[in-house]
Amino acid sequence: MIMSEQKTEFLKGTLDMLVLKVVALGPVHGYAISQRIQQISRDLFQVQQGSLYPALHRLEDRGWLSAEWRQTETGREAKFYTLTRKGRKQLEAEMRSWEQVSEAVFLILRTE
Amino acid sequence: MIMSEQKTEFLKGTLDMLVLKVVALGPVHGYAISQRIQQISRDLFQVQQGSLYPALHRLEDRGWLSAEWRQTETGREAKFYTLTRKGRKQLEAEMRSWEQVSEAVFLILRTE
DNA sequence: CTTGCATATGTAGAATACATAGGTATAATA
DNA sequence: TATTATACCTATGTATTCTACATATGCAAG
Numbered sequence: 001m002i003m004s005e006q007k008t009e010f011l012k013g014t015l016d017m018l019v020l021k022v023v024a025l026g027p028v029h030g031y032a033i034s035q036r037i038q039q040i041s042r043d044l045f046q047v048q049q050g051s052l053y054p055a056l057h058r059l060e061d062r063g064w065l066s067a068e069w070r071q072t073e074t075g076r077e078a079k080f081y082t083l084t085r086k087g088r089k090q091l092e093a094e095m096r097s098w099e100q101v102s103e104a105v106f107l108i109l110r111t112e
Numbered sequence: 113m114i115m116s117e118q119k120t121e122f123l124k125g126t127l128d129m130l131v132l133k134v135v136a137l138g139p140v141h142g143y144a145i146s147q148r149i150q151q152i153s154r155d156l157f158q159v160q161q162g163s164l165y166p167a168l169h170r171l172e173d174r175g176w177l178s179a180e181w182r183q184t185e186t187g188r189e190a191k192f193y194t195l196t197r198k199g200r201k202q203l204e205a206e207m208r209s210w211e212q213v214s215e216a217v218f219l220i221l222r223t224e
Numbered sequence: 225c226t227t228g229c230a231t232a233t234g235t236a237g238a239a240t241a242c243a244t245a246g247g248t249a250t251a252a253t254a
Numbered sequence: 255t256a257t258t259a260t261a262c263c264t265a266t267g268t269a270t271t272c273t274a275c276a277t278a279t280g281c282a283a284g
Contacts, residue, residue: 010213012124012241012270018220025223031232040223041216051271053234058270076279078232095221101122102214104153108130109207111137111152124241124270143261163242165263170241188250190261 011045015055017098018045020083020091023065029078030056056081064090123157127167129210130157132195132203135177141190142168168193176202 022033022040033056034047056079059065064087070080083091134145134152145168146159171177176199182192195203 010125010210013122014217015271018217021220021223029232030234031230037220040220042219044212044216045220048272049233050235050273050275053232054271057234072231074231074280076231098122098217098221100156102217104156105126105130105210105214107154108133108149108152108157109210111133127242141261160243161262162244162246162264166242169263184261186251186260188261 014098015047015051016059017091017094019052019055019059020064020087020094023081024083024088024091027068027070027080027082029070029072029080031078033081059087062090063087126210127159127163128171129203129206130159131164131167131171132176132199132206135193136195136200136203139180139182139192139194141182141184141192143190145193171199174202175199 018037019033022028022036025036028036030052034049034052038046056065056067060067060081064084065081066084067079067081069077072078130149131145134140134148137148140148142164146161146164150158168177168179172179172193176196177193178196179191179193181189184190
């Protein structure tokens with residue numbers, strides 16, 4: 001994941017959660033996932049293909065996503081991903097975890 | 113860094129910033145840094161020594177921290193770290209970056 | 225019709241950071 | 255005296271991600 005002209009470190013570990021979240025909005029193929037993440041984040045995040053596709057396979061292997069070849073609106077073959085029930089639970093857990101972490105980080109950053 | 117009974121992924125990349133921030137509060141030795149991070153985060157974060165000391169050396173190598181052997185209040189020798197000017201700039205940059213990232217992450221998580 | 229672009233998926237190799245697990249040594253305390 | 259808390263350190267393994275590359279299709283412009 002790239003942050004335009006910025007350090008990317010903070011994103012480590014969030015990719016899976018962000019992908020799960022985008023898929024949770026409805027079945028999508030990989031390419032569209034990276035576009036949506038970029039759009040919603042107002043161009044701050046840009047998921048590289050070399051990060052995205054391994055991540056999708058990883059999430060599928062873990063049973064959090066299921067995949068199916070379908071046609072896109074433009075008539076092309078693409079692999080559409082859907083969130084499984086297990087994936088939804090995982091997403092919820094990760095979101096709770098993220099909130100706790102970001103809160104604790106802010107606690108430390110605010111300390112004087 | 114450990115999160116009690118939770119996933120640690122989200123912390124990746126934040127360790128340096130948190131360490132810089134704690135050192136910014138005043139000169140401290142490594143062992144105390146890990147304790148403060150744990151205290152301030154209300155036991156959510158627990159920095160392992162195998163993560164902390166390499167991180168301190170990394171930050172020192174980059175010129176963000178300077179180190180000096182002194183005596184602790186209990187009369188023991190310990191390596192006290194101070195934030196350099198370069199380190200302060202780095203910390204400020206990382207904090208700005210973190211805020212942007214966490215905001216963008218929330219943007220995506222909130223999307224419906 | 226062919227050139228180029230956006231779309232779409234994938235892998236190999238390297239970099240990085242962190243955790244695990246081990247080690248040394250001293251002061252305090254039981 | 256033995257154990258615990260303090261205080262430092264490194265070697266190794268692993269997971270994630272980036273860089274770079276490879277492949278292929280649909281469509282529009284010329």
